[in-house]
Amino acid sequence: MDRHRTLLLLAVLVAATAASLLLGRYPGPVMSSPSAILDDDLAASLVLNLRLPRVLAAVLLGTALAGAGFVFQTLFRNPLVDSGFLGVSQGAAFGASLAIVCASGSAATVQLGAAFFAVLGLGLSYTLGHRIRFGGPVLRLLLAGIAVGSLYTAGTGLLKYLADPLRQLPDITFWILGGLWAITWPDLLQMLPVTIPALVVMAAMSWRLNLLALRDETAFSLGAAPRLERLVLLIAAVAATAAVVAKAGQITWVGLIIPHLARRLVGWNARLALPTSLVLGGLFVLLCDDLARTLRSGEIPLGILTAMVGSIAFLVLLTLRRPGIRA
Amino acid sequence: MSGPPSAVTVEGVSYTYDRRELPALDGVDLALPDAAVTAVLGANGSGKTTLLNVILGWLPPSEGRVRVHGREHRRRGRREWSCQVGLVSQDDAGAFELELAEYVLLGRAPYLGLLERPGPQDLAAVEAVLATTGLEALRTRLVSSLSSGERQLASIARALVQNPRVLLLDEPLSHLDLANTRGVLGLVAGLRRQGHAVILTTHDPNVAAAVADWVVLLRRGRLVADGPAAEILTRENLSSTYGVEVEVVSAGGRTVVLPTLDPPPGGSFPGPLEQIS
Numbered sequence: 296m297d298r299h300r301t302l303l304l305l306a307v308l309v310a311a312t313a314a315s316l317l318l319g320r321y322p323g324p325v326m327s328s329p330s331a332i333l334d335d336d337l338a339a340s341l342v343l344n345l346r347l348p349r350v351l352a353a354v355l356l357g358t359a360l361a362g363a364g365f366v367f368q369t370l371f372r373n374p375l376v377d378s379g380f381l382g383v384s385q386g387a388a389f390g391a392s393l394a395i396v397c398a399s400g401s402a403a404t405v406q407l408g409a410a411f412f413a414v415l416g417l418g419l420s421y422t423l424g425h426r427i428r429f430g431g432p433v434l435r436l437l438l439a440g441i442a443v444g445s446l447y448t449a450g451t452g453l454l455k456y457l458a459d460p461l462r463q464l465p466d467i468t469f470w471i472l473g474g475l476w477a478i479t480w481p482d483l484l485q486m487l488p489v490t491i492p493a494l495v496v497m498a499a500m501s502w503r504l505n506l507l508a509l510r511d512e513t514a515f516s517l518g519a520a521p522r523l524e525r526l527v528l529l530i531a532a533v534a535a536t537a538a539v540v541a542k543a544g545q546i547t548w549v550g551l552i553i554p555h556l557a558r559r560l561v562g563w564n565a566r567l568a569l570p571t572s573l574v575l576g577g578l579f580v581l582l583c584d585d586l587a588r589t590l591r592s593g594e595i596p597l598g599i600l601t602a603m604v605g606s607i608a609f610l611v612l613l614t615l616r617r618p619g620i621r622a
Numbered sequence: 623m624s625g626p627p628s629a630v631t632v633e634g635v636s637y638t639y640d641r642r643e644l645p646a647l648d649g650v651d652l653a654l655p656d657a658a659v660t661a662v663l664g665a666n667g668s669g670k671t672t673l674l675n676v677i678l679g680w681l682p683p684s685e686g687r688v689r690v691h692g693r694e695h696r697r698r699g700r701r702e703w704s705c706q707v708g709l710v711s712q713d714d715a716g717a718f719e720l721e722l723a724e725y726v727l728l729g730r731a732p733y734l735g736l737l738e739r740p741g742p743q744d745l746a747a748v749e750a751v752l753a754t755t756g757l758e759a760l761r762t763r764l765v766s767s768l769s770s771g772e773r774q775l776a777s778i779a780r781a782l783v784q785n786p787r788v789l790l791l792d793e794p795l796s797h798l799d800l801a802n803t804r805g806v807l808g809l810v811a812g813l814r815r816q817g818h819a820v821i822l823t824t825h826d827p828n829v830a831a832a833v834a835d836w837v838v839l840l841r842r843g844r845l846v847a848d849g850p851a852a853e854i855l856t857r858e859n860l861s862s863t864y865g866v867e868v869e870v871v872s873a874g875g876r877t878v879v880l881p882t883l884d885p886p887p888g889g890s891f892p893g894p895l896e897q898i899s
Contacts (some may be wrong), residue, residue: 430639499737505724506731509714511681516709517784518701518732563719565763566739 297561353584354577361534361576363552377550396406406541413537462467473544473598493535504565548605629656629819634686634852646672661830664840670823708786729783771802791822827879
């Protein structure tokens with residue numbers, strides 16, 4: 296039964312992906328028929344070269360963020376954790392801001408800076424977590440992650456303060472709000488080599504995640520290497536996050552809300568809840584991006600829409616508790 | 623040691639936690655029998671859980687070595703070892719909410735590769751254990767919604783699916799009512815009959831008196847005594863282990879341990895605060 300729900304969601308995602316290709320302001324005002332696009336060379340070129348990579352990037356972005364969020368929440372045994380708790384999102388924002396203020400601010404330097412400082416965020420959190428002198432390994436890592444994230448946020452604030460208010464500050468603000476308006480085929484192809492292997496690792500170890508949510512010694516007694524396996528999954532989750540946020544900016548709430556929705560639909564067994572989270576994440580960001588590019592003649596930053604829809608959904612989810620589900 | 627062959631031998635084992643000066647275990651030597659129930663007794667902080675974790679291989683001893691059925695942990699593969707030694711720690715059902723059958727299925731992990739998922743034979747093993755433990759009716763209940771006694775049975779069911787030759791139970795009866803205590807003790811006795819070595823920790827000597835064949839007494843990480851339960855559960859040994867005077871009486875053919883309520887003549891005996899000071 297639960298598996299059928301996941302398959303149904305997958306079918307909806309495929310249909311929504313196809314429909315999103317027809318959605319836009321050209322050649323029709325909102326939705327065009329396939330024949331209208333095929334008959335118009337300009338429309339066909341637009342769909343193939345701009346809309347298709349953007350739609351696929353939206354699905355990949357949502358999949359990566361939701362998968363990473365699911366992994367973080369399970370490994371930290373805390374359903375209110377996402378990549379923001381390990382300094383990853385804040386690291387990406389700092390790296391992008393640094394590139395805009397101190398380097399050329401080109402797309403390549405911004406993406407490189409975001410990816411580098413996102414991964415560095417995890418590295419710092421992990422290293423500092425080992426040096427905290429109290430609490431279990433999970434608590435230590437979370438505390439270190441929160442401190443590293445705050446440090447990055449302070450750094451980003453300083454860079455915004457120092458930035459040229461007419462030239463650099465709008466770029467920083469727009470990057471932090473997040474969006475997929477600039478995605479092209481090369482951008483999408485650059486995301487794939489990191490994101491796809493990371494997603495494969497997460498999906499392949501989905502049943503194993505149940506083991507890693509147990510106490511360390513219990514997981515060990517069941518044949519797991521809890522610290523090593525957690526590290527592998529953490530690296531996969533952070534790599535996937537860094538690869539997509541480097542291109543798309545900060546897209547919040549996906550990693551937090553989607554795993555909750557997935558568990559609502561199919562239960563807490565990660566074997567099914569993780570794949571459901573991946574599909575649901577792709578669908579959520581795809582639909583938000585469809586709104587971002589069609590609600591107004593100009594672009595609405597995607598991060599605003601995901602935060603708006605995500606926070607409302609989160610509140611609804613918290614107030615409509617189902618017996619046995621703890622949020 | 624006379625009698626049945628040893629399932630676990632502990633040779634001169636010491637263990638000191640990071641940033642602690644005093645060892646949690648200090649030069650402990652043991653030979654624990656196979657196909658028997660061993661109770662590790664001691665006050666809070668005496669090193670009982672540390673001893674289980676050292677036997678499990680989770681905590682590598684600072685000194686000495688541990689063998690399970692003649693072989694050391696480091697000489698076996700991780701999965702092979704976890705088919706030999708299983709652990710049920712205190713309230714280890716996890717923070718996330720699995721259904722009971724899904725939770726019990728985790729016990730099959732040692733038989734699966736890193737990326738392998740449970741198959742029909744694993745599900746059949748779960749069904750068999752749910753039937754023998756009487757948990758069938760709860761199979762779709764979330765573990766978090768079970769009573770503490772049912773959760774303890776669920777954890778033991780998970781260990782039964784794992785089917786290790788040596789099963790370590792950390793305080794399996796704490797916070798259980800009489801009915802659940804009876805249920806857990808029944809499972810422990812069943813495991814002994816099937817030839818498993820069960821090593822359980824408890825701070826209650828009456829649990830040891832009720833179920834154990836062999837008793838280990840620990841005080842501040844050091845071995846006070848170990849041997850057959852009838853020989854070890856004496857007034858002198860227990861008073862020395864707990865730091866309080868106790869009485870050991872026989873009631874209906876069973877040994878019962880009670881704390882002495884009046885101070886001994888001529889002075890007071892040391893209390894719990896003195897034990898941990």
